Amino acid sequence: MSEEPMLSTHALTAGYGDFQALFGVDFEVRAGEVVALIGANGAGKSTLLRSILGLLSVARDMVRFRGESVGGSKPHAMVRNGIGIVPEGRRLFAGMSIEDNLRVAIDYGRKPQRGENVASLWTIERIYKLFPILRERRDQVVHNLSGGQQQMVAIGRALLTQPMVLLCDEISLGLAPKVIHEIYDVLPMIRQAGTALVLVEQDVSLAQRASDRLYCMLEGRITLTGDSNTMTREAIAEAYFGAN
Numbered sequence: 001m002s003e004e005p006m007l008s009t010h011a012l013t014a015g016y017g018d019f020q021a022l023f024g025v026d027f028e029v030r031a032g033e034v035v036a037l038i039g040a041n042g043a044g045k046s047t048l049l050r051s052i053l054g055l056l057s058v059a060r061d062m063v064r065f066r067g068e069s070v071g072g073s074k075p076h077a078m079v080r081n082g083i084g085i086v087p088e089g090r091r092l093f094a095g096m097s098i099e100d101n102l103r104v105a106i107d108y109g110r111k112p113q114r115g116e117n118v119a120s121l122w123t124i125e126r127i128y129k130l131f132p133i134l135r136e137r138r139d140q141v142v143h144n145l146s147g148g149q150q151q152m153v154a155i156g157r158a159l160l161t162q163p164m165v166l167l168c169d170e171i172s173l174g175l176a177p178k179v180i181h182e183i184y185d186v187l188p189m190i191r192q193a194g195t196a197l198v199l200v201e202q203d204v205s206l207a208q209r210a211s212d213r214l215y216c217m218l219e220g221r222i223t224l225t226g227d228s229n230t231m232t233r234e235a236i237a238e239a240y241f242g243a244n
């Protein structure tokens with residue numbers, strides 16, 4: 001574990017106008033890892049993702065990606081660099097078909113590096129293999145899909161930007177348990193394909209099961225980090241709600 005992480009934040013502070021939402025957050029993701037980020041409403045999880053993506057103003061050295069300080073770069077530059085996002089609320093083009101939503105992403109993504117195996121890149125065909133229902137409904141307008149199917153489109157669209165790390169903001173939110181499992185079952189395949197994952201998740205058990213490492217946030221600070229497998233319920237509860 002001596003190599004530099006693929007993505008990391010360093011004493012990251014960020015907020016909205018005069019309101020400070022994050023207080024010195026140190027966070028890292030290594031190549032091939034699945035990292036979960038949990039915490040109650042308002043803990044700062046989405047703000048951390050937004051800060052990494054350049055949607056909020058942060059100092060250059062507060063975010064490092066693949067050996068370079070990139071904090072404060074524009075969001076489109078982050079995506080081109082290889083940081084993908086499945087945003088909270090999905091933000092699809094509701095009036096467009098599934099396939100057109102997927103197609104749009106291709107132009108905005110990371111360009112393959114010299115020597116990179118082209119077969120390892122995501123294609124619409126590979127997205128349809130991950131989520132066969134999307135192939136069946138490829139010409140349907142996204143607006144007419146179920147929430148779970150829309151989430152599949154959002155994940156597919158993000159993968160088509162060829163991310164090296166994919167930030168997923170509450171992909172289970174508002175979905176039925178069966179659908180959540182359908183989506184979470186696909187995550188190991190995404191990881192096997194070489195994409196590291198950051199899962200912001202409200203469901204603590206799900207987060208713990210799906211990840212290698214877990215971070216807990218409370219009031220803008222990381223209160224716990226460690227191996228998901230060995231973390232105790234008591235430690236998580238204390239970090240989640242704060243010690244009384």
Ligand code: ATP
Binds near residue numbers: 019021042
């Ligand atoms: P949730 O699960 O509700 O999305 P979260 O952990 O992602 O919670 P954030 O959305 O990052 O939390 O919010 C962190 C803090 O920043 C909260 O106090 C929230 O009220 C505040 N906040 C979030 N977005 C804004 C905004 N656009 N303007 C002002 N304050 C904001």
